[in-house]
Amino acid sequence: MxxxxxxxxxxxxxxxxxxxxxxxxxxxxxxxxxxxxxxxxxxxxxxxxxxxxxxxxxxxxxxxxxxxxxxxxxxxxxxxxxxxxxxxxxxxxxxxxxxxxxxxxxxxxxxxxxxxxxxxxxxxxxxxxxxxxxxxxxxxxxxxxxxxxxxxxxxxxxxxKRLAADKKLFYDLASGIYSFACSLWNHHTDSFLQQIFTGDEAAATNSLERTLLSLKVLRKLTVHGFVEPHRTVEVMGFLHAVFERLKQFLECSRSIGTENVCRDRLEKTIILFTKVLLDFLDQHPFSFTPLIQRSLEFAVSYVFTEAGEGVAFERFIVQCMNLIKMIVKNYAYKPSKHFEGTAALSSACFPILVGGGGAGKLASCDTTLTSNVFKKAILKDSSPETLEAHKIKTSFFTYPTLMEICRRLVSHYFLLTEEELTMWEEDPEGFTVEETGGDSWKYSLRPCTEVLFIDIFHEYNQTLTPVLLEMVHSLQGPTNVEDTNALLIKDAVYNAVGLAAYELFDSVDFDQWFKNQLLAELQVSHNRYKSIRRRVIWLIGQWISVKFKSDLRPMLYEAIRNLLQDQDLVVRIETATTLKLTVDDFEFRTDQFLPYLESMFTLLFQLLQEVTECDTKMHVLHVLSCVIERVNIQIRPYVGCLVQYLPLLWKQSEEHNMLRCAILTTLIHLIQGLGAESKNLYPFLLPIIQLSTDVSQPPHVYLLEDGLELWLVTLENSPCLTPELLRIFQNMSALLELSSENLRTCFKIINAYIFLSSEFLQVYSGDLCRSFCELLKDITTEGQVQVLKVVENVLKVNPALGPQMFQPLLPSVFRGIIEGERYPVVMSTYLGVIGRVLLQNASFFSLLLSQMACECGQELDQLLGNVIEMWVDRMDNITQPERRKLSALALLSLLPSDNSVIQDKFCGIINISVEGLHDVMTEDPETRTYKDCMLMSHFEEPKMTEDEEPPTEQDKRKKTLALKDPVHTVSLQQFVYEKLKAQQELLGEQAFQALMETVDAEIVTQLQEFLQGF
Structure with a gap:
């Protein structure tokens, strides 16, 4: 060009x-x-x-x-x-x-x-x-x-760059330019500080921009440019200088107004200083050891003392708290501890909050004992660097320091702010969407303070437990609704007790506290007390899985029911969250909850209708889903209102795919609870499944996984196949082509259709067979097994026509057996499929054998002999008792026969038959007779425990199918006897005895033992 x-x-x-x-x-x-x-x-x-x-x-x-x-x-x-x-x-x-x-x-x-x-x-x-x-x-x-x-x-x-050679090049680069980068940074920093105080804003802005860029360069060089940075004087000199510069810049931010053009860049530079320290600590914890003391002194002074007033802005406070948190929690600074005796962990040294007459009392804790326990700790298996860092931490985090940090976190940072209280009033739903997930603690003040509190309390719980419980003790009894500050303090303290629930397990008699104080606080209905009602119900939710007697559940359900009718929306939403935690708990008992089910469900439904935000509706739907899931069929009388509302909500949520996912989840649990009655929902339900699983529709990206699960549950609970339900299967071919992680669910759906109605195979067997043939060309071993299990189910359901429907697949299965498929699970499935054909459709097996003989260029009998020989050789690949019995029945079905090949393999057939008898026969100790344990009767009722869910419609269909399956209807013992008897009659006594002599004597003895009484 x-x-x-x-x-x-x-x-x-x-x-x-x-x-x-x-x-x-x-x-x-x-x-x-x-x-x-x-x-x-x-x-x-x-x-x-x-x-x-x-x-x-x-x-x-x-x-x-x-x-x-x-x-x-x-x-x-x-x-x-x-x-x-x-x-x-x-x-x-x-x-x-x-x-x-x-x-x-x-x-x-x-x-x-x-x-x-x-x-x-x-x-x-x-x-x-x-x-x-x-x-x-x-x-x-x-x-x-x-x-x-x-x-x-x-x-x-x-x-x-992360390759070793690239890192070595960067180390060389860093060592060569580090001094220059430091001098550049210092030059621009000094210029900025001089210009900002002389009032030259234009020059100061230019210098600050260069300061920021040179500091960014130094951050990368310092963190990634040295293997052992603490051995480089210039690096450590720079890091120590960061603290001095930070102080200068913080003072600078105090002296200039918020309207100054440098203000935004100045704060960004201050944050960048803290990022240098945080990154260095993260990448080089041991090199950071000389900086631990100074970092803690700096961060604590600006965050927890008056030094930070008027100068520390929110993002800087978050960074300082993260620095403290990373030092406290850093595993590199935690030595292995071995305590002499058990006194160190004894709950005797904890203060116990014991409720009595509505007021708590504190048992005092001997702090001297606690101190001595720590002195007795023997630190073993720890590096000198770890011990040095631990020593610095221990010397810094003294009792007065920890107490002050704890008190300031709770009484200052945990307090609801004016902005939050205003948001509560003006946007209650926005207020309830807490930004506490993921990494929000790295950037937002409230989650940051809470995570710091949890980590410090966990690390120093023996020291801080008395401090927190003293704060709780000071708040016993009701609080004056006119005293706004007292209400905020109580809210903050209760927040701390909830966050530290696991650490306080041995120190708080929560059941007594619940009965003697918390329940009473929930009953204070004054509008100004709503923050306490909301906090107390949240607090109970935090303790549910920690310590809460099952006997108190009805009292809690009563309180939850009352609060779901509270005048304040935030309280109601928080109550719904606690209800979910309560219902989802391991110790949940349905019988305790049933008296409250109708009213709770109605109130939750009203809350769902009242809230308007997508996130809040999702949240309430998840609570409803959890309730439905736990009570299962008991929900049936109460879901009418929800069933009527969900179509409207689905329509309203057209632009909110995550809300639609929540609706799908709710429907999944709803269908499981309704069982066969779910058919009444089909006019609404089936179009949803159709849309969610149609890969040509854009929403499938969000809805597919839940949509497939809903499709499966719908089929499992369907009493019959409707034309609309059959039509949805048109979506399956495209789903199978995706070969995604949802393939397993797709196979379950196909199986569910197979069990549901024979009409399904009449309509879709051709399409399904073509899809399977394509899949088997490029699929994992596990995928092959899943495909063949579907074919096996087809043969179970329709042994007469099933082999013809999936005839194109069977030659590859046959070849796999002849060639000795090396994967045992695949071989087992191959033998299961061919075993079904041989046992239940002998004429088709003969046709298939003839086809394969032509294809392989072998004699018919020779091929049959090879199949039997491989079957006997690979019997150990089959681990499921049902398939082992099937193999025995299938091979025995070849008898009686005067075919020389079958007689030549007679010994192997008998060996497999005896193995099968060992698998399925159980001995009655009284009568000394054997019984086939796999036989099923029409009269058997399923034995269910209280914890088991009732059988689905598909479970019933599988049971009915099993009652027609030879594996469960034919006695192997009887079948062996009849086949041997027929073989004897065919050959005559002498020839039959000669045939039996080809079998190992020990096998014959075992066979005779099983056939006693015939």
Whole structure:
């Protein structure tokens, strides 16, 4: 591509590609796509985006195409890779001038230079780093900034490489430029501090931007550039300097107003300082040891003392708390402990809160004993570095320090803020959506404070338990509703007791506290007391799985029922959450809950209708689902209102796929509870299943997994096959083609259809067989087994026509047996399928045998002999007793026979038969007679325990099918006798005896023992 002539053409097409008119845009994009692989195209792009006289949008697009091209064509092994000559020219051109005037384009250029550096630096691009180092010294503000920006992105990219050789290169780079990076940072930092205090805001802004960029470079070099950074004086010097600079910047933030142009950048820089410390601690915990004391002193002083007042902003507080948390919880700082005696862990040294007459009392704790216990701790199997870090932590976290941290967390940070209280009033549903999941503690103040409290309380529970329980003791009895501060304090303390529930297990008699105080607090209906009602019901939810007597459940259900009628929506939503925790608990008993079921369900349904936010509706639906799941069929009388409402909710949630997922989950539990009665829901239910499992519909991305589960549950509980239910199966072919992680559920659905009605196979057996043939070409061993199990079920349900329906699959099964399939599970399934055909459709087996003999070029009898021989040889592959009995019945069905091959394999047939008898026969100790334990009677009633769920309609269908299955209807003992008797009559006594002599004498003895009485 000639640069001069090409530039004009490419520029014109790029201009068209920025158009808002799709008729102009689309052809331009297609043309650019074709040019991507043309030599010289990226040189033209470089000329265009470095020409500052051109339109910004065109230059921006040129940069993006260049950046994308690096990913696709820069590597030497890539298809249509750029030539080495062009790449050399491009590298030189990229770092000729750092003078891009547009910030966004400058950033993109820096990123694309970093992408090239990732692949070429330092081997093919040794001049990059020296050029950058020289450029950041230039006095020209624009060039200096752009070079520093590029320096940062290159450093960031090189630091992210993880191969050993790449890391070694980065270590070399870091050691070579670290001093320069430090001096650069110090220079810009000093300039900023001087300029901000002299009031030169423009110069200060420029210097602060450079301070931020140079600090970002140092962060990457410090964290990723050294194997043992604590051995490098400059690194440790920088880290210690971070604390001094942090103080200077915090004081600076105190002195300048919120309206100052530097304010936002200043706070970002302060946060970046803390990120340096957090990252270093995370990557190099032992190198961080010399910084532990200073970090704790710094963080605690700004977060838990007056030093931080007026200077510490929220994000900084979160970072400081995270620093404390990471030091407290760091496993590298925790030595192995072995305590002498059991006194250290005895609950005798814990204060016990014992309810009595509505007021609690505290048993005092001998702190001297506690201290001595820790002194007795023998630290074993710990490195000197761990012991040193532990020693620093222990010396810092003294009783007064821990007590102050605990008290400040609870009495200051746990208090509901004015903003939260306003949100409670104005947006109650938004207030209840707590940001506590995932990594929210890393960024948000409330979850951060709670996680820090939990970790510190866990680490120092013996010290902090008395402190917290003293706070609880001071709040015994009701609180004056006019005293807003007292209410907030009680809310905060109760929050702490809930968060520390597991740690307080031995220290709090929660049952007494519940009866003597908490229940009474739930009954205070004053509007100003709503924060306590909400907190107490939350607190009970935290303790349900920790310590709560089963006998108190009815009292709790009564309280929950009352609170579900509370005048405040937040209280009702929190109560619903506690109900879910209560019902979902291991000790939940249905009989205790049933008296409250109708009223609870009605109130939950009313709450579901009242809330408007998608997240809240999902939450209440999950509570309803949990209740339905736990009470199962007991829910049937009460679900009418929900059944009528769900179609409306489904329609309203068309744009909210996650809410629709919650509806699907609710329907799954609802169908399980309704059983056969779920057929009444089909007009609403089946279109939902159809939509959720149709891969041509966009919502399937969100709904498929739950939709398949709902489909399966619907089939399992269906009393009969309806035309609409049959029609949905049209979705299955596309689902099988996906071969996704949902394949197992798909097979279960297919099986459910097979058990449900013979009409299904008449309609879909052809499509299903074709899908299975395609699947078996490229599927795992487990997948093969699942497919063949479906075929086996078809043969069970329809032994007459089943083999014909799936005839295309059977030759490969037959071949697998003859060739001795090496996977035992697959071989077992092969033998199960062929065993069914042989036993229940002998005529089709003969046809299949003839087909395979022609295909293999063998005599019919020879092939049959090979099959029997392989069957006998691989009998041990079969582990299921049902299949082992099936094998015995199938091979015995070949008798009586005067075929020489079958008589030649007679010994093997008898061996398998005796093995089968050992598997299924049980001896009556009184009569000394044997009985086939697999035989099933029409008169057998299923024995169910209280914990078992009632049988589904599919369970009943399987039972009915089993009553027709030879494995469960034919006595193996009787069958062996009859076949041997028939063989004897066919051959005559003498020839039969000669045949029996081919069997091992021990096997014959065992056979005779089983056949006594015949």
């Amino acid at each position: 000639d640069l001069n002539s090409a530039s004009t053409v490419v520029l014109q097409v790029l201009t068209q590609a920025t158009s808002q008119d799709s008729a102009v845009l689309k052809p331009a994009e297609e043309q650019l796509k074709q040019w991507e692989i043309q030599p010289g195209f990226y040189s033209v792009l470089l000329n265009i985006f470095t020409n500052h006289t051109l339109d910004v949008n065109v230059r921006w697009l040129a940069v993006l195409y260049f950046k994308n091209g690096i990913d696709r064509y820069w590597r030497r092994v890539a298809p249509h890779a750029l030539s080495e000559e062009e790449k050399s020219t491009l590298r030189a051109g990229l770092i000729t001038n750092f003078n891009e005037p547009v910030n966004q384009i400058a950033t993109q250029i820096s990123v694309l230079i970093a992408k090239v550096a990732r692949l070429d630096c330092p081997r093919q691009w040794p001049e990059l780093i020296p050029t950058l180092l020289e450029s950041v010294k230039i006095q020209d503000d624009l060039r200096q900034h752009r070079a520093l920006l590029t320096f940062y992105h290159v450093t960031k990219t090189l630091a992210s």
